Amino acid sequence: MSNKRTDEEKLDALIDALGDSVLEASDEEILEELRMSGVDPDAEAARLKAMMLGTVKAFRQRALEAARAAYSRQIEQMEKKPYPIPKTPTERRKLFSFFAQQPQFAEFVTAQYRNLEDLTDIDIETYLEDLAELGILEKLNRDKSDGE
């Protein structure tokens, strides 16, 4: 037999073979061997199961908390962001009216927003903020300036 292997390599190979043999062993064999080495298989299985499921649970909670924190940060940023919309309800209504009449933005104006008189000031303010967030208001102002 070859003697070229170092003791470290021999041990590695031996442990690999032992590990593989454990995977091939029957349930009865491996459970009996565990008992013979002084380990209660049922108690050990319950302990390992609780440990591993606890790790998965902690990981999932961390992932959920990270997603929640990212969402909160995004909302916070949106709330802090000053939108370039008129300060008074009358001016906002006037801008919205102008926007709604522009054919190039018709796709953004759904049926419920076409009747200006039915919309509250808050509806219009929110809608303009959404348009600002999407960059559409900026484009509208640019078109308006170009037209003038």
Next chain:
Amino acid sequence: MFGEAQMTTKPPRRVPDEVAATPGEIAAAIEALTPGDWARLKRSADYRIWKLGPEKADSRTADDLIQTALTDLLVDTRRWNKSKVGLIRLLTEAMRSISSNWARSYKEAETAVLEADLRREDEEGDIFSPLDNLQEPGPNPEQRLRDKQTLELIDDLFKDDEKAQMVLTAWQEGYDPPGVREFWGLSQNEYNAIVRKIRRRLGAAALTADHDRGGN
């Protein structure tokens, strides 16, 4: 006689996103493990920690090894394609790789080389690390002495059992089970009986000794 082990380097192939098990699927698989599976996992982790020894294990236990393998899976360092390999096989392969990296880190710490953990597994569930192709520093004299003593301990445990010695020697030379059986002309049943005896005697002696010095 025994041939040289074939060394192959496979290109890394990650398990695709769409088939990689989710944390929910991993949890379901853990729930479904049988008592035999838990015993296999425990024993596999014990063997790896035992092989590392107290210096290389650096206070890490079999539980730590299992948890590291699981965490690798959860944080996507390693992926699991359920249709190709079972959870226990995946975890034991992961533990083999992780314990090998722990041993390597221990060696490299001695030469003050910082190693990033780059281990990954490919689509087949085989472990790949870009560092695999680097020449490793050899064990220091203390490690060499410990490896020698461990082999002597095993040899001593089976000094009265010629067949066990035959199998152990073949294992140490890297022979797989069919190769061992063929080389020594053992039937499957004979081989299985010898392997059972080896595991039991080692379990009662070496692993118990490991527990006494702080392992799980």
